[in-house]
Amino acid sequence: MFRVTTEPLSVQQVNDLVKRPTDGAIVTFDGIVRNNFDGRPVRYLEYETYAAMAEKKLAEIGAEVQQKFAVGEIAMMHRIGRLEIGESSIVIAVAAPHRHAAFEVCAYAMDRVKADVPVWKKEFFADGADHWVNQN
Amino acid sequence: MHITVTLFALMRERAGTDTILLEVPAGAAITQALATLVSQYPTLEPYIANTRFSLHMDFVDPNTILAEGDELVLIPPVSGGA
Numbered sequence: 001m002f003r004v005t006t007e008p009l010s011v012q013q014v015n016d017l018v019k020r021p022t023d024g025a026i027v028t029f030d031g032i033v034r035n036n037f038d039g040r041p042v043r044y045l046e047y048e049t050y051a052a053m054a055e056k057k058l059a060e061i062g063a064e065v066q067q068k069f070a071v072g073e074i075a076m077m078h079r080i081g082r083l084e085i086g087e088s089s090i091v092i093a094v095a096a097p098h099r100h101a102a103f104e105v106c107a108y109a110m111d112r113v114k115a116d117v118p119v120w121k122k123e124f125f126a127d128g129a130d131h132w133v134n135q136n
Numbered sequence: 137m138h139i140t141v142t143l144f145a146l147m148r149e150r151a152g153t154d155t156i157l158l159e160v161p162a163g164a165a166i167t168q169a170l171a172t173l174v175s176q177y178p179t180l181e182p183y184i185a186n187t188r189f190s191l192h193m194d195f196v197d198p199n200t201i202l203a204e205g206d207e208l209v210l211i212p213p214v215s216g217g218a
Contacts, residue, residue, distance in 0.1 A: 031217050050144055050190070078217075099163040116214070118218075120145035121216065
């Protein structure tokens, strides 16, 4: 499953989506809203997306890794809208027959998301300022 | 012909809108549409160099020829994930 959603993410739910009796490993990445940007205190974040393209790109990344690597099911969910410190912004679960492929593909899929999925993060700082990441 | 330009994130804020209807010559490439866009919305100019372009939910080259009714989506540097 490849989704962007405004609903809170459940690591367990994403994990369960990929579980199969043939796969002996699931590696799940849980991306968390951090309370600072290079030490500057952050109050909360907002994520914006081009939803239709984001879900298409997530699915393409999923198809790509299934073709290239010995993995089973993969699921990626990205949360959109306002997120508070400590909430999950993205959850990626990768199942595989053996652990090495699951670890490798989970990290690789996350790198691909950061490169090509149209989602944008705006940070709201404790001092009242805000900025779009990577856009100035 | 007419196309629409869709903006997100900082460019949306700078333009003050998320959708712009543009009139461009028939057979215009994305690069020509961008010149028209920037002439009408000069506040977008500083960001164009770092922007990617999407048609029909795929990234496309800026030399791509546009068709009547196309939705050209400007994709500024993405920052998804954690």
